[in-house]
Amino acid sequence: MTAFNDFLRAVRAPLGAITLTLLLGFLLVMMITDQPVLAYRDLLLANFDSWSNFGLFLNRAMPLALIAIGITFAFRAGVFNVGGEGQLFAGAITTTMLGVALAGLPPVLLFPIVIIGGIAAGAFLGWIPGVLKVKLGVDEVVVTLMLNTIVLLFTSYLVNQVIRDTAAYGAVSQLVPKEIWLPSLPGVPKASSGILAAVVLAVVSWVVLFRTKWGAELRAAGTNLRYAEAIGIAAGRRVIGAMLVAGGCAGLAGALYVLGIGHRFEQNFSPDYGLVALTCALLARIHPIGALFTALFYALMLNGAAYMQISTDVPRSLVDLLTGLLVLLMTARVVISRRKA
Amino acid sequence: MTDPQNILELSGIAKTFGDKVALKSIDLAVRRGEVHVICGENGAGKSTLMNILVGIHKPSGGQIRFNGQQVQISDPIAASRLGIGMVHQHFTLVPSMSVAENLFLGRHPKKFGLFSDRQAMVDRARALIEAYNFGLDPQAAISSLSVGQRQRVEILKALAFDAELLILDEPTAVLTPPEVEELLKIIATLRERGRTVLFITHKLREVKAVSDRVTVIRHGESVSIHNTADVSEADIARDMVGRDVFLVGRKGDVERSFGDAVLKLNGVTRTNAAGRRLLDAVSLEVRAGEVLGIAGVDGNGQTELAEVIAGLSTMQAGNIWFDGADISDMTVAERQALGLGFVPEDRLDRGISKTMSVAENVAATNYERANILRRGFVSSARLAEFAAEKIKEFDVRGAKPKTPIGTLSGGNMQKVVIARELEREPRLLLVSQPTRGLDIGASEFVYDRILASANAGRGVLLISSELSEIFALSDRIAVIYSGRIMAILDRADADEVTVGALMNGAGKEAA
Numbered sequence: 087m088t089a090f091n092d093f094l095r096a097v098r099a100p101l102g103a104i105t106l107t108l109l110l111g112f113l114l115v116m117m118i119t120d121q122p123v124l125a126y127r128d129l130l131l132a133n134f135d136s137w138s139n140f141g142l143f144l145n146r147a148m149p150l151a152l153i154a155i156g157i158t159f160a161f162r163a164g165v166f167n168v169g170g171e172g173q174l175f176a177g178a179i180t181t182t183m184l185g186v187a188l189a190g191l192p193p194v195l196l197f198p199i200v201i202i203g204g205i206a207a208g209a210f211l212g213w214i215p216g217v218l219k220v221k222l223g224v225d226e227v228v229v230t231l232m233l234n235t236i237v238l239l240f241t242s243y244l245v246n247q248v249i250r251d252t253a254a255y256g257a258v259s260q261l262v263p264k265e266i267w268l269p270s271l272p273g274v275p276k277a278s279s280g281i282l283a284a285v286v287l288a289v290v291s292w293v294v295l296f297r298t299k300w301g302a303e304l305r306a307a308g309t310n311l312r313y314a315e316a317i318g319i320a321a322g323r324r325v326i327g328a329m330l331v332a333g334g335c336a337g338l339a340g341a342l343y344v345l346g347i348g349h350r351f352e353q354n355f356s357p358d359y360g361l362v363a364l365t366c367a368l369l370a371r372i373h374p375i376g377a378l379f380t381a382l383f384y385a386l387m388l389n390g391a392a393y394m395q396i397s398t399d400v401p402r403s404l405v406d407l408l409t410g411l412l413v414l415l416m417t418a419r420v421v422i423s424r425r426k427a
Numbered sequence: 428m429t430d431p432q433n434i435l436e437l438s439g440i441a442k443t444f445g446d447k448v449a450l451k452s453i454d455l456a457v458r459r460g461e462v463h464v465i466c467g468e469n470g471a472g473k474s475t476l477m478n479i480l481v482g483i484h485k486p487s488g489g490q491i492r493f494n495g496q497q498v499q500i501s502d503p504i505a506a507s508r509l510g511i512g513m514v515h516q517h518f519t520l521v522p523s524m525s526v527a528e529n530l531f532l533g534r535h536p537k538k539f540g541l542f543s544d545r546q547a548m549v550d551r552a553r554a555l556i557e558a559y560n561f562g563l564d565p566q567a568a569i570s571s572l573s574v575g576q577r578q579r580v581e582i583l584k585a586l587a588f589d590a591e592l593l594i595l596d597e598p599t600a601v602l603t604p605p606e607v608e609e610l611l612k613i614i615a616t617l618r619e620r621g622r623t624v625l626f627i628t629h630k631l632r633e634v635k636a637v638s639d640r641v642t643v644i645r646h647g648e649s650v651s652i653h654n655t656a657d658v659s660e661a662d663i664a665r666d667m668v669g670r671d672v673f674l675v676g677r678k679g680d681v682e683r684s685f686g687d688a689v690l691k692l693n694g695v696t697r698t699n700a701a702g703r704r705l706l707d708a709v710s711l712e713v714r715a716g717e718v719l720g721i722a723g724v725d726g727n728g729q730t731e732l733a734e735v736i737a738g739l740s741t742m743q744a745g746n747i748w749f750d751g752a753d754i755s756d757m758t759v760a761e762r763q764a765l766g767l768g769f770v771p772e773d774r775l776d777r778g779i780s781k782t783m784s785v786a787e788n789v790a791a792t793n794y795e796r797a798n799i800l801r802r803g804f805v806s807s808a809r810l811a812e813f814a815a816e817k818i819k820e821f822d823v824r825g826a827k828p829k830t831p832i833g834t835l836s837g838g839n840m841q842k843v844v845i846a847r848e849l850e851r852e853p854r855l856l857l858v859s860q861p862t863r864g865l866d867i868g869a870s871e872f873v874y875d876r877i878l879a880s881a882n883a884g885r886g887v888l889l890i891s892s893e894l895s896e897i898f899a900l901s902d903r904i905a906v907i908y909s910g911r912i913m914a915i916l917d918r919a920d921a922d923e924v925t926v927g928a929l930m931n932g933a934g935k936e937a938a
């Protein structure tokens with residue numbers, strides 16, 4: 087019961103802001119097009135027109151949700167992790183490399199190896215800024231941003247020079263063995279079952295963060311480091327732990343993308359998932375279950391905008407505008423509630 | 428009821444935060460030109476009331492009349508226009524800026540109505556400083572000033588805009604005894620110049636020393652108003668708490684026996700980056716059943732001493748033993764596991780996490796001990812139950828288990844910290860400034876707890892800049908000055924004069 091109330095409290099704020107954004111957005115759309123209702127219908131509902139659209143929507147949501155859930159750990163521990171993109175790429179490329187290189191192994195062995203490999207690669211990328219912050223006081227924003235660039239360039243090298251599929255067009259790797267592809271979601275042929283991992287992890291993360299001692303210590307370190315130290319929490323270890331989880335989640339997103347959606351590494355597979363997921367996590371007020379929902383909402387808008395652009399003359403960049411509005415409204419809400427206090 | 432003598436009249440002021448009632452009904456009449464003290468327990472609503480007067484909070488009910496006019500105070504600027512200035516409990520100065528810049532922050536004198544006129548600003552600041560004889564350099568950076576000096580800047584800042592009514596929220600809590608004397612003199616000067624001063628303090632001695640009248644509030648209601656001259660400290664305390672209070676500390680003649688040393692420091696030395704010795708070969712021991720008080724003026728190494736013992740900072744030389752085991756290289760957690768309890772001097776800094784709930788703060792180190800874990804997971808029912816027990820036992824006002832601890836009044840946060848540390852029944856309790864900002868009833872409670880710990884055979888190391896507290900609780904008194912232990916005296920051999928002199932470095936050569 088209290089858990090349910092907590093949950094309600096966590097989703098109430100983003101839901102309000104989202105509704106208001108959509109209303110204001112509608113006014114904007116009315117100015118651009120003479121078919122505002124159609125435009126909005128496509129933006130919001132075209133995702134449900136067919137199972138195939140719905141599947142694509144879930145596929146879009148999966149990496150967003152996983153990265154955003156990971157980011158909640160980092161933020162709760164007081165680390166501003168903007169390295170989601172790099173961690174995602176590290177996971178995707180590692181899974182692909184392992185899958186291609188060890189293609190001969192039996193699938194029961196290969197599958198866990200590539201998944202763990204992807205998670206470990208992402209976690210390693212989270213570990214670097216974590217350790218640098220704890221041991222040397224290096225600013226994590228700078229480190230994660232730089233790592234993003236490094237990883238993106240490195241994957242580009244790998245996919246072009248090492249595992250390139252020369253028969254295919256563009257910077258894509260060879261396919262991973264079909265035996266380790268993720269099955270699709272029962273009943274939704276286009277949807278990878280990876281989204282289930284996101285749902286499960288959202289709940290698990292909530293439990294870990296709010297119902298374990300480790301989670302409480304992590305949040306103590308994130309809210310007041312000097313307090314955490316004084317009560318004997320190994321605060322540095324918690325910070326690094328949180329970054330391992332954050333990186334691991336993003337790495338898992340990359341692994342599941344490769345196994346369930348792309349079946350190979352594509353250099354341009356991410357429409358900046360890392361950054362969008364950051365927004366999702368913030369809008370969800372750094373709550374893992376909330377993050378699942380904001381990720382679904384963003385996926386809805388990202389895909390919906392594409393349908394909208396096809397059927398009306400509203401450009402898909404409307405989404406960027408709505409995003410801006412949403413962020414504005416969320417922050418404005420915070421200020422208002424502070425005033426009241 | 429308007430009386431032309433009164434500069435400020437409040438009637439029926441109420442304030443609720445959500446469903447929490449902070450103020451029920453406050454009536455207050457402040458006469459022009461008087462020093463009026465507001466007394467009340469922690470969480471009684473004093474700060475909330477003052478914040479209403481300067482427009483930070485809006486009242487949920489009641490009327491404010493200022494200079495005979497009914498007014499609405501919508502924000503701090505409106506308050507300063509009316510002539511109400513406030514010095515907050517926590518300083519609001521910009522450390523990197525000069526005194527003059529801080530005084531006129533956002534209101535610089537302008538040249539050609541556009542550019543800020545630095546010379547005019549410095550001149551006006553100097554004139555203001557001289558007018559009140561504050562002895563400050565208008566061009567000194569705030570960061571180079573002592574706490575007492577900073578407070579004077581805060582006062583000037585409030586006065587710079589001709590505040591007729593000056594509000595001071597617990598101004599003496601952070602000051603050293605000589606600084607307190609200075610402040611009391613300043614308040615007397617302000618009164619001579621016709622200003623009205625509203626003053627919040629928990630120290631009844633100060634009430635008697637400076638005020639003309641005193642209003643007591645309890646649980647958000649004003650319960651009494653007295654001419655200070657007509658009442659005793661005990662009368663005020665009784666009004667505040669609703670019963671008789673005795674801050675007596677240790678009852679004299681009981682024969683006390685001590686065990687072996689629980690904590691022993693030998694030659695503990697800590698230097699800062701510049702090589703200055705913050706702790707200079709400190710040696711002392713605390714025996715089981717004993718309270719060792721560390722007396723000293725703030726800033727003479729007390730903070731460093733506590734941190735070194737707690738394991739929060741390293742030392743360059745020396746050893747620390749706990750129950751005979753060398754703990755010099757142990758982590759904070761290992762020391763706590765051996766039985767060290769630590770109440771830090773500044774609760775907001777190291778004592779609590781403001782945004783986390785009361786329950787999570789009080790349970791933080793007690794998950795196993797208090798049976799809060801069920802198969803490795805936190806049982807939220809058990810957590811709430813444990814927190815509710817502690818809230819009741821330690822009489823934490825205005826708190827439910829889920830309340831973010833940052834919304835409690837200062838004294839009530841302190842009770843949570845003490846509840847958490849005592850739950851472990853530590854073999855040695857290290858307490859720094861345990862009653863800073865606490866009301867007299869809460870202080871009495873904390874005193875009882877400290878003495879009960881000692882009577883139960885535990886050691887207590889009490890660090891306090893409050894001499895009366897040291898004398899009330901200690902079996903032996905160590906005096907610290909400039910990082911050195913000047914002397915360790917038996918309570919029976921110590922008197923305030925000797926200790927006071929040692930605190931100021933007397934006999935430095937001998938030691």
Ligand SMILES: Nc1ncnc2c1ncn2[C@@H]1O[C@H](COP(=O)(O)OP(=O)(O)OP(=O)(O)O)[C@@H](O)[C@H]1O
Nearest residue numbers: 444449469470471472473474475825835836837838
């Ligand atoms: N922003 C807030 N939200 C919720 N409750 C609050 C808030 N501010 C104060 N309170 C509550 O109002 C009550 C009065 O608090 P206030 O800070 O005025 O006490 P006080 O008399 O100044 O105590 P102290 O002597 O400890 O400073 C307390 O119960 C406190 O928890």
Ligand SMILES: [Mg+2]
Nearest residue numbers: 473474836837
């Ligand atoms: Mg207060």
